[in-house]
Amino acid sequence: MRCIECGHLKDKVIDSRISKDGTSIRRRRVCLKCDHRYTTYENVERTELKVIKKNGKSESLNREKLFQGMVKACEKRPVSVDQLNKAVDAIINNIHRDHDMEIPVRKIGLRVMSKLHELDHVAYIRYVSVYRRFDNVKEFIKEIQSLENPSYRRQLEEQIK
Numbered sequence: 175m176r177c178i179e180c181g182h183l184k185d186k187v188i189d190s191r192i193s194k195d196g197t198s199i200r201r202r203r204v205c206l207k208c209d210h211r212y213t214t215y216e217n218v219e220r221t222e223l224k225v226i227k228k229n230g231k232s233e234s235l236n237r238e239k240l241f242q243g244m245v246k247a248c249e250k251r252p253v254s255v256d257q258l259n260k261a262v263d264a265i266i267n268n269i270h271r272d273h274d275m276e277i278p279v280r281k282i283g284l285r286v287m288s289k290l291h292e293l294d295h296v297a298y299i300r301y302v303s304v305y306r307r308f309d310n311v312k313e314f315i316k317e318i319q320s321l322e323n324p325s326y327r328r329q330l331e332e333q334i335k
């Protein structure tokens with residue numbers, strides 16, 4: 175970076191911080207010649223991913239929407255905002271890793287289910303009850319019972335692929 179004060183080309187990074195949503199890095203730099211301090215931002219360049227909805231229409235992948243859905247499921251549960259932020263970041267990173275242009279909404283739901291299953295079973299069941307729209311109580315009970323099955327997560331992960 176060229177120093178905006180003296181034009182010198184050499185600087186030193188004195189602090190690096192990742193933004194809350196994990197998509198940018200803020201760096202504090204100091205010019206090695208005149209000691210002027212300034213800040214730079216680094217962002218990942220990503221192609222915009224489209225979410226294909228059940229009705230065939232598409233919309234942009236929305237981190238906030240994803241996050242709010244999980245917050246709702248975790249209401250009054252022992253899951254912190256920090257844990258949820260990390261979970262959403264992981265989901266979004268994995269989506270970008272596995273999909274270039276578009277992703278069916280169903281596959282996002284499965285990823286959220288898998289994360290919630292990892293974080294809190296009650297939150298998971300809440301999310302699933304909205305997401306899967308059970309037709310009867312029997313189906314719902316079956317879902318709750320299957321939580322205790324050790325291979326359950328693995329089955330979930332397989333559906334994501």
Ligand SMILES: [Zn+2]
Binds near residue numbers: 177178179180208209
């Ligand atoms: Zn300088």
